[in-house]
Amino acid sequence: MDEIARRALKGRGAIGNESSRFERERRVLVDDGWSGAWVPGGDEDPPPLRTTVSDDASRTIIARNDSPDIPFEQSLNPYKGCEHACIYCFARPTHAYLGLSPGLDFETRLFRKRNAADLLAKELRAKSYTCRPLAIGANTDPYQPIERDERITRSVLEVCRDFNQPIGIITKSGLVTRDLDILAPMAAKGLANVSVSITTLDRDLARRMEPRASTPPKRLTAVRELVAAGVPVSVLASPMIPGLNDHEMEAILEAAAGAGATGASYILLRLPLEIKDLFEEWLREHVPDRAARVLSLIRQARAGALYQSDFGTRMTGTGPIADLLSRRFKLATRRLGLGGRRWELDCSQFKPPPMRGDQLALL
Template sequence: MWDEIPDEIRRPPVKGRGAVSNATGRFERETRVLTDDGWTGYEEGGNGALSDPVRTIVSPASARSIIARNESPDVAFDQSVNPYQGCEHACIYCFARPTHAYLGLSPGLDFETKLFAKRNAAELLARELRAKSYVCRPLALGANTDPYQPVERTEGITRRVLEVCRDFNQPVGIITKSALVLRDLDILAPMAASGLASVSLSVTTLDRDLARVMEPRASTPPRRLEAIRALAGAGVPVSVLASPMIPALNDHELDAILEAAAGAGATAASYILLRLPLEIAGLFEEWLRVHVPDRAERVLSLMRQSRDGALYRSGFGTRMTGSGPHAELLRQRFRLACRRLGLGERSWRLDCTRFRPPPAPGDQLSLL
């Protein structure tokens, strides 16, 4: 019986999605493979992509707390809020993909199609900010998955979280690659005027064709630059994240990205060398061989040269920027471009002295 099971086949890429496959997560006892017994009904479109789209499913997440804390020396903040698990932007390089394995799901297509919305995020945040033990420090919004991914248009969780931050004078720094952030300018601009808000826009490439397959449901590069311009025009401090830089794929664009962002009004910048922890390594290599097969071996070779012979090294201090000649050249290019363009180092310096929890229903009013 078992010898009659067909061999594993490769799924054609799905239009509008980043991952090519849906490989089993690392914690599962069984491994799923895709086979064709002649009844799958796969039909390819003119570009070789599946004509039937994989639908996005949004489920409620049963969150019991909302502020996540970290002690990593590689990031400048120590607390964050993520309104969503999974991300429909479908960026193939997303370092958050392996977190879906904790849910018994695949870091591949599951990560970008099976989303979880923390619909009680604003209420949880208000409760945690009122705790007597809470010490005000800048809060990162979207440190893991994007708070302005497409589902935010209907869910509105990020906006409700921002309303809580505004009411408490809680300083917040937003990280996104979506122009949807402009929807909340009515909250962000007044907060920024009081030193309580900043935004970091990720611009990975200026090449729309590359962006379409590498981060298919994120805002186009021109729309992100327009968002930088609009935020800066409204008085919101904006940084550009030229991340991730991928050797032999988009790293040649580093100077052009920084120049375009500075021209749009960004005042600070940072970059990260591509990170490939856990399942991302296999997913990214698969993506390379499907979408840019002529450059796949070159990209992987340069990644190993920048990671001491491996595709990834997770040690603090070098995991963001890598090591070796290629990584050092990237560092020098970034430093010189920032100096030439007047771009400062991305900062999380926001005003924590204004933090004041508003009266809760039933509280006695202050006599002051």
């Protein structure tokens, strides 16, 4: 049987679904005669892929890092995989550890950590635990579409509230405002802030590049509602992609500042491991007239490669293209009064709540 070229699927970011770097076999798309009404290679759109959700068997919930490029030491992710389907997502290669593809599998085969709240409470009560700000959503979005029904992120926030555990949320979903009843009181105590990712203000580009994430206007509305409730908000103008969305940097920062954001940061597009091929495939499908130029500009900002993993430069790149982006960001944030991402949260209030059966404290 002849291999069939894959086509973009409505509502999905990746086009390919190649095997992970740990697998020996190679996946190919062929017509097995059971395609029904859809004829591969024809004019009709291929059938949509359904999202499946399975339970994750993790026995711990807090992940720790010592990277000098990341402003937090510990993080929590309620889900593996992300239905937002952002083509550039740096978390895609983690699906390879599950024996799945960082391509379409990453955005259609999701895993939920149903016992996340119980695991978190257990770890926060451990005598060895030292309170540090906890980033929620550093890998995959805690407010991706399935959170509406699963409510795992909300259960985690309830635990953090009860323990006075400081948190920083990272999301590109307007759903975050659902939990203002928890976030606003925590923010009033210096225990919470939110970073909202806004990659582009172009709704058409966002629809193709981040197909199931909230639209740019909805994200800006979320910024306004969070700020109005007293929650400090930073905007992540990330990733900046030379030749594709980098011309929007100042406009994104201006819109965020106008909505009340007080902090900002950006990251140059990162293409580690399988993401390089996935992103190039996406470019040639969706913006074929600019694909070669975008890839050339990325290489110019990565010393001739599509990605470099060196600490200190992996987030910003090197060379004239990267330097110009950095200068533009600094000038814009200075003009708009935007500081850096805020992780100054109060850890002194942390205190595990009493458990049933605990001896009453003596006054």
